[in-house]
Amino acid sequence: MEIAKLAKRLVTCDDAERAALLARHAASLNVCLARELKAICLGAWDSDPECATGAANVLTKLASIIREPEVSALAAWAEGIASLVNGQMKQALTHLDDAEAQFTRLNQPHTAAATQVSKLYALAMLGRYDEALQCGLHAREVLIAHGDALAAGRIEHNLGNIYQRRDRYTKAEEFLRAARERFVEVNDEKKLAQIDNSLANALSFQHKFRAAEQLYQQALPRAEAAGLHVTQAEIESNLGYLALFQGRYDRALDYLERSRRRYAALDMPHQSAIAEQEMADAYLELNLAPEAAAIYARVIPTFTELGMRAEQARALAYHGRAYLALNKFDEASKLLAQALNLYHLEGNAIGASIVMLVNAQLHYLEGDYPSCMRVAAGAEAPLAEAGSWGRSLLARWLRGEAARALNKSDEAHELLETTLRDAELQATPQITLRCHTSLGLLAEAAGEREQAEQSFKRAVALVEELRATLPAEDFRTAFVGDKLTPYTELVRLCLADPNQARVIEALEYVERARSRALLDMMGGGLQFRSVPRDPFEAELFAKLDDLREELNWFYSQINRPPDGDQGAPQNATTMKTLHDAVREREATTLEIMRQLRLRGDGAFTQVEPLDVARLQQDLGAETALVEYTSLDGELLAFVVTNESIEVVRDLGTEEQVTLALDQLHFQLDALRYGAEAIRAHLEALAARTRHHLGGLYNLLLRPIEKLLGARRLVVVPHRALHYVPFHALCDADGYVIERREVSYAPSAGVLLQCLSRPRRSLQKALLLGFPDARTPHMREEIDSLAALFPKAVTLVDDHATLAALREEAPTADFLHLACHGQFRPDNPLFSSLQLADGGLTVRDAYNLNLNCELVVLSACETGVSAVAPGEELLGLARGFLSAGAPSLMLSLWTVDDETTVNMMSDFYARLLTGDAPAAALRYAQCQMLRVHPHPFFWSPFVLVGRW
Numbered sequence: 001m002e003i004a005k006l007a008k009r010l011v012t013c014d015d016a017e018r019a020a021l022l023a024r025h026a027a028s029l030n031v032c033l034a035r036e037l038k039a040i041c042l043g044a045w046d047s048d049p050e051c052a053t054g055a056a057n058v059l060t061k062l063a064s065i066i067r068e069p070e071v072s073a074l075a076a077w078a079e080g081i082a083s084l085v086n087g088q089m090k091q092a093l094t095h096l097d098d099a100e101a102q103f104t105r106l107n108q109p110h111t112a113a114a115t116q117v118s119k120l121y122a123l124a125m126l127g128r129y130d131e132a133l134q135c136g137l138h139a140r141e142v143l144i145a146h147g148d149a150l151a152a153g154r155i156e157h158n159l160g161n162i163y164q165r166r167d168r169y170t171k172a173e174e175f176l177r178a179a180r181e182r183f184v185e186v187n188d189e190k191k192l193a194q195i196d197n198s199l200a201n202a203l204s205f206q207h208k209f210r211a212a213e214q215l216y217q218q219a220l221p222r223a224e225a226a227g228l229h230v231t232q233a234e235i236e237s238n239l240g241y242l243a244l245f246q247g248r249y250d251r252a253l254d255y256l257e258r259s260r261r262r263y264a265a266l267d268m269p270h271q272s273a274i275a276e277q278e279m280a281d282a283y284l285e286l287n288l289a290p291e292a293a294a295i296y297a298r299v300i301p302t303f304t305e306l307g308m309r310a311e312q313a314r315a316l317a318y319h320g321r322a323y324l325a326l327n328k329f330d331e332a333s334k335l336l337a338q339a340l341n342l343y344h345l346e347g348n349a350i351g352a353s354i355v356m357l358v359n360a361q362l363h364y365l366e367g368d369y370p371s372c373m374r375v376a377a378g379a380e381a382p383l384a385e386a387g388s389w390g391r392s393l394l395a396r397w398l399r400g401e402a403a404r405a406l407n408k409s410d411e412a413h414e415l416l417e418t419t420l421r422d423a424e425l426q427a428t429p430q431i432t433l434r435c436h437t438s439l440g441l442l443a444e445a446a447g448e449r450e451q452a453e454q455s456f457k458r459a460v461a462l463v464e465e466l467r468a469t470l471p472a473e474d475f476r477t478a479f480v481g482d483k484l485t486p487y488t489e490l491v492r493l494c495l496a497d498p499n500q501a502r503v504i505e506a507l508e509y510v511e512r513a514r515s516r517a518l519l520d521m522m523g524g525g526l527q528f529r530s531v532p533r534d535p536f537e538a539e540l541f542a543k544l545d546d547l548r549e550e551l552n553w554f555y556s557q558i559n560r561p562p563d564g565d566q567g568a569p570q571n572a573t574t575m576k577t578l579h580d581a582v583r584e585r586e587a588t589t590l591e592i593m594r595q596l597r598l599r600g601d602g603a604f605t606q607v608e609p610l611d612v613a614r615l616q617q618d619l620g621a622e623t624a625l626v627e628y629t630s631l632d633g634e635l636l637a638f639v640v641t642n643e644s645i646e647v648v649r650d651l652g653t654e655e656q657v658t659l660a661l662d663q664l665h666f667q668l669d670a671l672r673y674g675a676e677a678i679r680a681h682l683e684a685l686a687a688r689t690r691h692h693l694g695g696l697y698n699l700l701l702r703p704i705e706k707l708l709g710a711r712r713l714v715v716v717p718h719r720a721l722h723y724v725p726f727h728a729l730c731d732a733d734g735y736v737i738e739r740r741e742v743s744y745a746p747s748a749g750v751l752l753q754c755l756s757r758p759r760r761s762l763q764k765a766l767l768l769g770f771p772d773a774r775t776p777h778m779r780e781e782i783d784s785l786a787a788l789f790p791k792a793v794t795l796v797d798d799h800a801t802l803a804a805l806r807e808e809a810p811t812a813d814f815l816h817l818a819c820h821g822q823f824r825p826d827n828p829l830f831s832s833l834q835l836a837d838g839g840l841t842v843r844d845a846y847n848l849n850l851n852c853e854l855v856v857l858s859a860c861e862t863g864v865s866a867v868a869p870g871e872e873l874l875g876l877a878r879g880f881l882s883a884g885a886p887s888l889m890l891s892l893w894t895v896d897d898e899t900t901v902n903m904m905s906d907f908y909a910r911l912l913t914g915d916a917p918a919a920a921l922r923y924a925q926c927q928m929l930r931v932h933p934h935p936f937f938w939s940p941f942v943l944v945g946r947w
Helices: 003-012 015-024 031-044 049-066 069-085 089-105 109-125 129-145 149-165 169-186 189-205 209-225 229-245 249-266 269-285 289-306 309-325 329-346 349-365 369-385 389-405 409-425 429-445 449-467 473-482 485-495 500-512 516-522 535-559 569-596 612-619 654-669 676-700 719-723 748-756 778-786 802-811 842-846 876-883 897-912 917-931
Strands: 623-631 634-640 645-648 712-716 742-744 764-770 791-796 814-819 832-835 838-841 854-857 866-868 872-874 887-891 941-945
Touching: 003 015, 003 031, 003 049, 015 049, 031 049, 031 069, 049 069, 069 089, 069 109, 089 109, 109 129, 109 149, 129 149, 149 169, 149 189, 169 189, 189 209, 189 229, 209 229, 229 249, 229 269, 249 269, 249 473, 269 289, 269 309, 289 309, 289 569, 309 329, 309 349, 329 349, 349 369, 349 389, 369 389, 389 409, 389 429, 409 429, 429 449, 429 485, 449 473, 449 485, 449 500, 473 516, 473 866, 485 500, 485 623, 500 612, 500 623, 500 634, 500 645, 500 748, 516 748, 516 872, 516 876, 535 569, 535 838, 612 623, 612 634, 612 748, 623 748, 634 654, 634 676, 654 676, 654 719, 712 748, 719 866, 742 917, 748 941, 764 778, 764 802, 764 832, 778 791, 778 814, 778 897, 791 802, 802 838, 814 832, 838 842, 842 876, 854 876, 854 897, 872 876, 876 887, 876 941, 887 917, 897 917, 917 941
Parallel strands: 623 712, 712 742, 742 941, 764 791, 764 814, 814 854, 854 887
Antiparallel strands: 623 634, 634 645, 832 838, 866 872, 887 941
């Protein structure tokens, strides 16, 4: 057998066949075979890591058999390569030093110098840069003297990468261009793919984005054609990071996820950790700080264990940034101190400047503006000198923003204007956005309203441009969280002008900042995909199924604790263990779901801004919409009818509403666990509850009611107002529900989406009930409703499964779910309804494909949502609205199981006689009010969406 074929067979076969081949070809076990194996190892380590390590293992075995000095040296070289593949840098150095020494003893200086190509990579990863540079320059001289242009180019390539790791990008570019000339000279396509990738990195860090992207796009097909899977993953990662710089978030997330998946398939732990870190950087940019912090915490130990000091320092610094976003300032300071120490050990002044920049941000958040200006100025110059324009501009913006906060208007204006000019020149939209917002605030404070408005409008346009291509709701929701200031200030500026057109414009800006991700989902701009596109995603979906089963088991254990003393230490310990297990699995579930949405489909759309004229037309003569917002904590409301749009100011403060709401919920919670024990006190409790409802009425509705006339009311709440039962507010004349229908909507835009959905004839009802000890009357509720409908599908007890719901829901006109509900304030998207096979969560609801007229969630707290910045409601309502429900009936607090049966019967009876949902709910609640006057019993349910 030929030596080359024998070498390949030895690498690819199993142990038994390998032993047989070695025995059969004993005469061929020589230096030539060893050289062939070394060539396989060296050629495969950046394309097929498993093949490289396999070749190294065979070569080590061969060295133990034939005991030839050169074979031993080649084996040491290959073992060094295998250690590099596995991220074992110190072990790699030991083997490569051994190889160099052995070749030197064999009087093979050229080969000894060639081993240093790989050694440079290990030294760089360990932060031993000076040693790496000295070693590389010496080896280059030897290789050039022997006429080995290819190996000399590889040395120069690694030298360029070392300078790049130290953030010395112009010096890196110098060596990389020299290497590229050598690779062009020898026409090596593989090396050209790799050098173009590295050179593009150096250019992108100098903000030469166009040239960098051209090189990446040139290198990627070369790498793919040459089978350089590791290089492919590197290029995809770099393209992702470049897109992140440019604010092209869909492209960034797509490429970073491609890279992460490729490294995972290659089983390269150190590269996988780097890919994870880069994904965390993207999350941090998009305000997903908790998710970013979790990844940094996960990869830092990997970098520490592998001795990758530069990566460790960077992860620590960015972990500190994540903690700043989470307002964990003490923890951030500790991480930043560790990062700074490591960068000093690295001799990396630019890395130290990056930590200074984060420290400047910390000072700003703490309100220490002089320190912010001083530290940011110290960081700016080294970053600018290194060509790190994004960071240096961030430092300058921080100086300008701190100067603005200190009322140093002239200095702030000069700094912000120059930063804006350079940010636009360098194509960094994130900094451009910050500058427009700061300049708007500066102009507004100076009374320059027209200039302020122009700046805020530019900021809003940038926010919406950047946000439009984000591929998933959680990215869009989080992204706007710290970018609402220009919207708020535009509302303020518009309302300073009494002109009716300006009032309408103010409402439009309120809407542009409200529930946009939910609206995008309802309008089809975002899709929640449930079908895998490739084997990798199929594996992720399988993991989700396993996690769901595990979570359902843990939930069952938590909800059904063992008998005995619940205060016993062993029970407390058990419950803590269960809750810890749940949190861990929920976090993993969310990360996998997010990962499934990182690869974009390139078909993102964005819902158009609110059409006010259409809203007024759709409201008609019988309906008024009241949309609340606030300025500086003062509540105000837009009252929209078919005839006019008016704004009502001075409704009270958010603080007053929160206090009154807390007192109301205290009264309602007194009946949370049943009314029997306190029945004798119900009248007194009802009076106290009415008192607080009256206080809320005076704050929120009394100044508005005269504008409503006899119209039904649609309420669009704001922040804490999402927890206010407006229909139960009262004055001396009675409750609001007694004189008008009331419904709710997350935004006017969401309401228009609900109103535009096709109407269904009321024929088929899907009635699902899963009673338990806490809700024994649910079966009675289902039975009573089934008799009302011409067609009814009932799923009760063990038949009330998620699979059955998914199958039946698309053809139902009504969907009624009577089961135990749980709102999860700690993790709102895991709020759920308890079915026979586990919990139906918000994300499960996304996939229901509803075509119904109405969904009723007859359970406790189904209407409670966490309110994220931008009025994004995170709870069950979000899931069912996104799935296609035009109307939702939900509960704001724990419902009384027995009285709910009667109320639901009255509600559906009226529906089937022709009443719309809001009218039917009003009738049912007024009927219940007469029998059970305490609001706890008759007012927990609200209607969201189409009335």
